[in-house]
Amino acid sequence: MDTSFWKPVVLSVEIASVSSVCVLLLGLFFGRLMANREFKGKVLVDTLFLLPLVLPPTVVGFLLIMIFGRNSPAGQLIEWIFQQPVMFTWWAALIASSVVAFPLMYQSSRVGFEAIDRDIENAARVDGANEWKILLFISIPLALKAIISGAILSFARALGEFGATLMFAGNIPGKTQTIPTAIYVAIDSGNMELAWLWVISMIVISFLMLISVHLIRT
Incomplete structure (x- = not known):
């Protein structure tokens, strides 16, 4: 296999890992x-965190352009600091992947933490443990299965991100071209052999990720 196959694969794994x-x-x-925490408007905040999970990727991409584009305050600030816009860069691909992957990690960790017996944490507080120690040595270990499952699903989701990445980061070979965008270009240009190689690689990786989640939860 030549570099035309491996470049999108390496870039996808790199972005998905950092994401x-x-x-x-x-x-x-x-x-x-x-x-x-229990507070007024918690349901709205929870819904907002989960929203990227159900929004069409093109809508997520559009919102990212509105938030980080060159005409937005955030985009202009980034361009002033780094002397270049964030759109159509490696960082744009990272942001897009992180936004769509975040709900899976958030939901898994929240469910894991909610399942913890509060008496265990309260007992640690009575013994003098601070919140950081409770989180590190009690809460996270007890919710570890849910956390690991969320991390695996988030990686798989970031790896397969297409719509938001294409709109916000573009499809620049060697720079922002991930496996999903590379498949799109390969099919469009009639290179079915290369498209099949990427499709098979994505199926294998996704299958292994889902099997891992199943084994962890059982």
Whole structure:
């Protein structure tokens, strides 16, 4: 297999890996926060966090363009700091993948934290443990299966992201062209052999990810 096959594969795995780390940290933070708090409007916040899961990818891509595009305040600030726009860059692909993968990590971690017996955490507080130690040594280990499942599903979702990435990051070979966008181009150009190789690779990776989640939960 030549570099035309491996470049999108390596880039996809790279973006999905970094994205998984980002959504893991954010998912743990917000999952823990939402599991332990009751406040007015919690349902609205929870719905907002899960919204990218059901929105069409093109809608997510459009919103990212509106938020981070060159005409937006955030986009202009980024361009002023880094001397280049964020759109059509590696970072744009990372942002798009992270946004669509975050709900899976958030939902899994929240469910995992909600399943923890609060008496165990309260007992640790009585013994003098601070919130950081409770999170690190009690809450996360008890919710570990849900957290790992969420991380695997988030990786798979980031790896397969297409619509938002195409709109926000483009399809630049060697820079933002991931496996899903590469498949689209290969089919459009009639290179079915290369398209099949990428499709098979995605099926195998996704299958292994889902099997891993099933084994962890059982």
